[in-house]
Amino acid sequence: TQLLEQSPQFLSIQEGENLTVYCNSSSVFSSLQWYRQEPGEGPVLLVTVVTGGEVKKLKRLTFQFGDARKDSSLHITAAQPGDTGLYLCAGARSSGYALNFGKGTSLLVTP
Amino acid sequence: ETGVTQTPRHLVMGMTNKKSLKCEQHLGHNAMYWYKQSAKKPLELMFVYSLEERVENNSVPSRFSPECPNSSHLFLHLHTLQPEDSALYLCASSQDVPSTVFPYEQYFGPGTRLTVT
Numbered sequence: 001t002q003l004l005e006q007s008p009q010f011l012s013i014q015e016g017e018n019l020t021v022y023c024n025s026s027s028v029f030s031s032l033q034w035y036r037q038e039p040g041e042g043p044v045l046l047v048t049v050v051t052g053g054e055v056k057k058l059k060r061l062t063f064q065f066g067d068a069r070k071d072s073s074l075h076i077t078a079a080q081p082g083d084t085g086l087y088l089c090a091g092a093r094s095s096g097y098a099l100n101f102g103k104g105t106s107l108l109v110t111p
Numbered sequence: 112e113t114g115v116t117q118t119p120r121h122l123v124m125g126m127t128n129k130k131s132l133k134c135e136q137h138l139g140h141n142a143m144y145w146y147k148q149s150a151k152k153p154l155e156l157m158f159v160y161s162l163e164e165r166v167e168n169n170s171v172p173s174r175f176s177p178e179c180p181n182s183s184h185l186f187l188h189l190h191t192l193q194p195e196d197s198a199l200y201l202c203a204s205s206q207d208v209p210s211t212v213f214p215y216e217q218y219f220g221p222g223t224r225l226t227v228t
Contacts, residue, residue, distance in 0.1 A: 004153075031215055042115075042201050042219035043154075088154075092215040097142065097167055097205075099217055101154040 003027055004091055006102035014110055016078050021105040023089035024071045030094040032072050034063055037086040037104070079109045113137055115220035117202050123226045124192065132187040132223045134202030141207035143185040144217065145177060148199040160185060161207055192227045199224050 005024045013019055023032070031050045035043035047056050049065035049072060056063045060083075062075040076083055086106050090099040115136045124130050136143060145157040159167035160179040174196075176188040185202055203217040 033216060035219075040199075040222070040224060042117075042203075042222045045216060045218060048216050090154075090217075097144070097159045097161070098156050099154075099215075103151070103153050 003100040004089055004102035006087075006089060006105050008105060009103065010106050010108075012108045012110070013079055015080055017109075018075070018077050019079060019107070020073055020075045021087055021107070022071070022073050023102055025091060025100075026070065027091070027093075027100075028069050029091035029100075030069070031092045032065055032069070033090045033092070033099070034072070034074055035088040035090065037088060038084075043086075043088055076107075079107075081109045081111055083107060084109050115202055115204055115218055117200075117220035117223050119223060120221065121224045121226075123228060124189070125228055126192060126194070128192075129188070129190040131189065132200055132202075132225075134185040134187075134220055136183055136185075136202075136204035136218070136220075138204055138218060140204040140218075141182050142205045143179060143182070144203040144205070145175075145185065145187050146201040146203060146219075148201055148222070154201065158187075189225075192225075194227050197225055197227045 007022050033048045034046045037043040047063045052067045052069045054065045060077045064073050086104045088104045090101045118133045142161045144159050147155045156169050157171045158177040163179045174191050178186040199222045201222045202220040205217045
């Protein structure tokens, strides 16, 4: 059973468009992280959200943690080709070392 | 060097070979991890070390043998691997335990792309 479901699985858009990707679970997490991974590289941490309802902004990226701490979304405004990559969400529980990863959303932004 | 480094970046080995993957973290963290990333699958946690002690082993076959000589270095020793073991192997590090003080964040290395022939 997949703990974290990410949608959509694939997304191909043109430069300048806006997009939202989702990370959903039936489980509660103490914190949730978003990573971006480029082909052949390791995931790079973008943001950590901790408080239910929290919104964090990183330039054109806006991250939101659901009120119940079960889901999260990532919104990108005016996407650029440099945003291309695999976006992974990962949830942490209050105990244990494991991060529960989703399968990711593969984003392609074309000029 | 900063962050988490891994060597080699690419490795091709036969099923009868023995090789080792190396990971080093320069973040002052106390916990280190090995993950396996295969196509179309979520990252799979393999091993966790905290203060050089193995604290998690997620049903990984014995042909994978981890070693953590100190809190900055982590190795994954490989022997008699199978073609299905071909994958990207990622090392990560974090503060020791999930905490109410620090958000629990893991930092990844660039990975070793392993191909078993």
